[in-house]
Amino acid sequence: MPDSFANSARLVRLSTLADRPPPAAPRVALRRLDSLWFQVAGTVCNLACTHCFISCSPGNRSFGFLDYDTVLRALAESQSLGVKEYYFTGGEPFLHPRLPDMLAATLAIGPATVLTNGTLLSDKAVAALARMRDASIYSLELRVSIDGPDAPSNDRIRGAGAFARAIEGVRRLVAAGFLPIVTMAQTWDDADATAVYQQMRQALLSVDYARPRIKLLPALRIGAEALRSRGYLDVERVTPAMMEQFDATALLCATGRIVSDRGVHVCPILIEEPDALLAPTLGEGARADFGLGHQACYTCWLHGAICANAGAAAPETPAGRAVAAAAAPSGAPMVGSG
Secondary structure (H helix, E strand, O other): OOEEHHHHOOOOOOOOOOOOOOOOOOEEOOOOOOEEEEEOOOOEOOOOOOOOOOOOEOOOOOOOOOOHHHHHHHHHHHHOOOOOEEEEEOOOHHHOOOHHHHHHHHHOOOOEEEEEOOOOOOHHHHHHHHHHHHHOOOOEEEEEEOOOOOHHHHHHHHOOOHHHHHHHHHHHHHHOOOOOEEEEEOOOOHHHHHHHHHHHHHHHHOOOOOOOEEEEEOOOOOOHHHHHOOOOOOOOOOOHHHHOOOOHHHOHHHOEEEEEOOEEEOOOOOOOOHHHEEEOOHHHHHHOOEEOOOOHHHHHHHHOOOOOOOOOEEOOOHHHHHHHHHHOOOOOOOOOOO
């Protein structure tokens, strides 16, 4: 079973108190460009999930589709910058009519991952993905977002019928030889985490996924999630003291960048923030550092690069919660509280 939610927290000296103004945000430079992300579908999605941190929906056009030539230019530039893996996200990537062409171009130079809600994975789409996978020396991964282990729990977040369609998408992927990563954003109490994990495992076993890969994600309390549950508290922010003795390469902003139809941003979580838009080109974006002044940065500090494939998390243990409690700022609640 994967590691606990809390295991990314570091026991460091903290100086921020609830009754003091926050200090200047620590800045993080790009250490190496390991991963390149594409906001390929912008904020357009066939679902309107109530926890989406950038509030994607069928009608949200604040970010548009990436055009094919933009992706090709970024791929070409990435080769001289040492990129090791590529991610396609949205919105819902399978809404983009040229996603197959983009994936084919990517798989010619490196491994690719598509983050999807799984509801558009028809037999035809999965067969095309399998052909691309088999034609490349690099891996093609699919990450399918399912936020509850059954229809009632998932569909109250993702909409009526979403669970059945996503599970069917997973079944098709497995039948085609894929081992999809099923991601679940936490909307349950910590005490229920083990039960939720086991229930999801059983749901995946029921569609012949013999050794399911499940990645539990902490809540990002921005966008729709801030309205669904709560936003961040004042003390939930990264301080300079918290970065002492902390390995910054655990943060995506130190090892990755994302391309949208507006330019190059620091990470997928903060694309709506004006200061997260770093530059028009990948080379310029790779040279820019970034201040961890957004409260979503606190979640990444606690849990590491939650967007990437590595570091799947599992239900918290009492010991894990004790470690995180020692590291968290005074007054900050633990994952799942509230």
